[in-house]
Amino acid sequence: xxxxxxxxxxxxxxxxxxxxxxxxxxxxxxxxxxxxxxxxxxxxxxxxxxxxxxxxxxxxxxxxxxxxxxxxxxxxxxxxxxxxxxxxxxxxxxxxxxxxxxxxxxxxxxxxxxxxxxxxxxxxxxxxxxxxxxxxxxxxxxxxxxxxxxxxxxxxxxxxxxxxxxxxxxxxxxxxxxxxxxxxxxxxxxxxxxxxxxxxxxxxxxxxxxxxxxxxxxxxxxxxxxxxxxxxxxxxxxxxxxxxxxxxxxxxxxxxxxxxxxxxxxxxxxxxxxxxxxxxxxxxxxxxxxxxxxxxxxxxxxxxxxxxxxxxxxxxxxxxxxxxxxxxxxxxxxxxxxxxxxxxxxxxxxxxxxxxxxxxxxxxxxxxxxxxxxxxxxxxxxxxxxxxxxxxxxxxxxxxxxxxxxxxxxxxxxxxxxxxxxxxxxxxxxxxxxxxxxxxxxxxxxxxxxxxxxxxxxxxxxxxxxxxxxxx
Amino acid sequence: xxxxxxxxxxxxxxxxxxxxxxxxxxxxxxxxxxxxxxxxxxxxxxxxxxxxxxxxxxxxxxxxxxxxxxxxxxxxxxxxxxxxxxxxxxxxxx
Numbered sequence: 001x002x003x004x005x006x007x008x009x010x011x012x013x014x015x016x017x018x019x020x021x022x023x024x025x026x027x028x029x030x031x032x033x034x035x036x037x038x039x040x041x042x043x044x045x046x047x048x049x050x051x052x053x054x055x056x057x058x059x060x061x062x063x064x065x066x067x068x069x070x071x072x073x074x075x076x077x078x079x080x081x082x083x084x085x086x087x088x089x090x091x092x093x094x095x096x097x098x099x100x101x102x103x104x105x106x107x108x109x110x111x112x113x114x115x116x117x118x119x120x121x122x123x124x125x126x127x128x129x130x131x132x133x134x135x136x137x138x139x140x141x142x143x144x145x146x147x148x149x150x151x152x153x154x155x156x157x158x159x160x161x162x163x164x165x166x167x168x169x170x171x172x173x174x175x176x177x178x179x180x181x182x183x184x185x186x187x188x189x190x191x192x193x194x195x196x197x198x199x200x201x202x203x204x205x206x207x208x209x210x211x212x213x214x215x216x217x218x219x220x221x222x223x224x225x226x227x228x229x230x231x232x233x234x235x236x237x238x239x240x241x242x243x244x245x246x247x248x249x250x251x252x253x254x255x256x257x258x259x260x261x262x263x264x265x266x267x268x269x270x271x272x273x274x275x276x277x278x279x280x281x282x283x284x285x286x287x288x289x290x291x292x293x294x295x296x297x298x299x300x301x302x303x304x305x306x307x308x309x310x311x312x313x314x315x316x317x318x319x320x321x322x323x324x325x326x327x328x329x330x331x332x333x334x335x336x337x338x339x340x341x342x343x344x345x346x347x348x349x350x351x352x353x354x355x356x357x358x359x360x361x362x363x364x365x366x367x368x369x370x371x372x373x374x375x376x377x378x379x380x381x382x383x384x385x386x387x388x389x390x391x392x393x394x395x396x397x398x399x400x401x402x403x404x405x406x407x408x409x410x411x412x413x414x415x416x417x418x419x420x421x422x423x424x425x426x427x428x429x430x431x432x433x434x435x436x437x438x439x440x441x442x443x444x445x446x447x448x449x450x451x452x453x454x455x456x457x458x459x460x461x462x463x464x465x466x467x468x469x470x471x472x
Numbered sequence: 473x474x475x476x477x478x479x480x481x482x483x484x485x486x487x488x489x490x491x492x493x494x495x496x497x498x499x500x501x502x503x504x505x506x507x508x509x510x511x512x513x514x515x516x517x518x519x520x521x522x523x524x525x526x527x528x529x530x531x532x533x534x535x536x537x538x539x540x541x542x543x544x545x546x547x548x549x550x551x552x553x554x555x556x557x558x559x560x561x562x563x564x565x566x
């Protein structure tokens with residue numbers, strides 16, 4: 001990709017002047033060179049690249065797609081054996097919007113099976129590796145999308161975020177990822193995991209690229225009754241606003257004992273950068289933060305177990321041979337789902353079962369209310385929250401695969417955001433001494449993505465972390 | 473927390489293999505032990521959140537539109553017969 005543009009903004013200009021074929025060719029070459037190392041794509045075939053029929057803003061610029069977003073006529077597996085061979089008869093709304101904008105659909109990215117995971121190790125197609133260190137995980141579940149963007153195997157990509165699945169991989173791979181406000185982007189055509197949490201969002205190289213993508217993706221869709229019927233601003237305009245006078249809160253519960261000192265240091269330094277730029281920094285409190293993982297692993301798995309009830313081998317995907325219908329259900333699901341999917345289906349089934357519903361599910365929903373109220377309170381005092389994305393830099397493959405709870409705790413700083421439905425972005429905040437990316441998170445009020453773009457862009461321009469590239 | 477992993481698996485329509493059961497049961501026990509912490513949070517007068525947007529019902533016109541995807545949908549059925557999905561026999565013979 002040395003002669004070709006890296007960022008989405010550059011790619012649009014390039015495609016405008018010289019057409020998109022050169023871009024697609026050089027990107028395909030890059031994938032063929034490095035994807036054997038990263039395994040960022042589940043499904044990439046240069047002959048299969050889906051060129052646009054319309055001339056929109058994107059002018060044929062290739063965009064990569066997480067493999068839980070339905071693409072008409074193109075296999076969508078959710079990185080699960082149970083969906084092997086599933087070819088959606090329709091496009092997700094975000095895919096329609098990308099096509100309208102003239103995007104080329106480039107390839108489908110690897111992920112944790114059904115987005116269940118924080119490391120992209122639960123994929124039925126093998127783990128994705130972190131381009132900064134191939135012995136380490138890229139984060140998850142949108143690890144393929146983030147690794148592809150970081151390794152210049154993609155210009156920009158779509159991910160989905162239920163408990164941190166855009167932000168954690170963005171942080172671990174040193175790129176930008178936005179989880180929009182719940183309802184900002186249509187979920188129609190996203191294979192459902194936790195329906196009251198899921199959001200689709202962009203993973204990009206720069207904050208400006210992220211704003212360009214959000215201008216295309218955001219907006220009301222009558223096919224998703226939870227999508228918000230609110231006007232969509234031009235997010236690129238927000239990039240121009242100075243941060244002077246912005247009030248930024250550091251929640252004390254996000255700077256805890258036991259977290260990595262280099263991560264802690266990087267985020268505090270970011271606060272100093274904001275202070276220098278004229279923002280006000282203030283300590284705030286989100287007192288129920290420590291309960292977020294517990295609430296999530298009740299409420300989100302309950303939703304997941306219900307949502308995964310539809311995979312029974314009847315209408316599409318994998319079916320196990322069996323003599324009776326009952327045996328067919330059991331065998332299909334047993335052979336089709338991986339261990340983490342089974343774990344969450346069982347846990348969700350348990351917390352919803354008679355006799356346990358009140359003590360677990362109902363209790364979880366009540367504590368969820370308290371977590372939402374924490375954010376309401378904090379946003380009376382500040383405009384944005386600045387936090388780490390993860391308590392550690394990227395960990396090694398296999399390190400957390402034997403103990404699910406340890407893996408779940410990687411999301412301790414991202415999950416509250418989904419419980420409350422507020423928007424949040426992960427962006428690069430520097431590197432560890434050993435050269436691993438560190439991410440920081442900016443959280444805003446519902447539908448206040450503009451404040452995130454404003455602050456993120458100012459910090460990015462000041463620090464220029466995005467200019468660092470992994471050597472792969 | 474005591475529970476029968478077989479009973480939950482039955483409800484979830486999963487036939488676990490014998491070698492999976494022990495590990496999955498242990499994992500579930502440790503996760504359930506972790507979520508016990510919520511018991512210490514007072515929630516007597518707290519309303520549960522089922523949805524963050526506090527949405528009202530969303531209504532639309534009840535219009536008939538043709539989706540014209542029958543063939544496309546059936547094309548990917550594991551087994552079909554004519555315009556139907558075919559599954560193993562459900563009703564036992566007397």
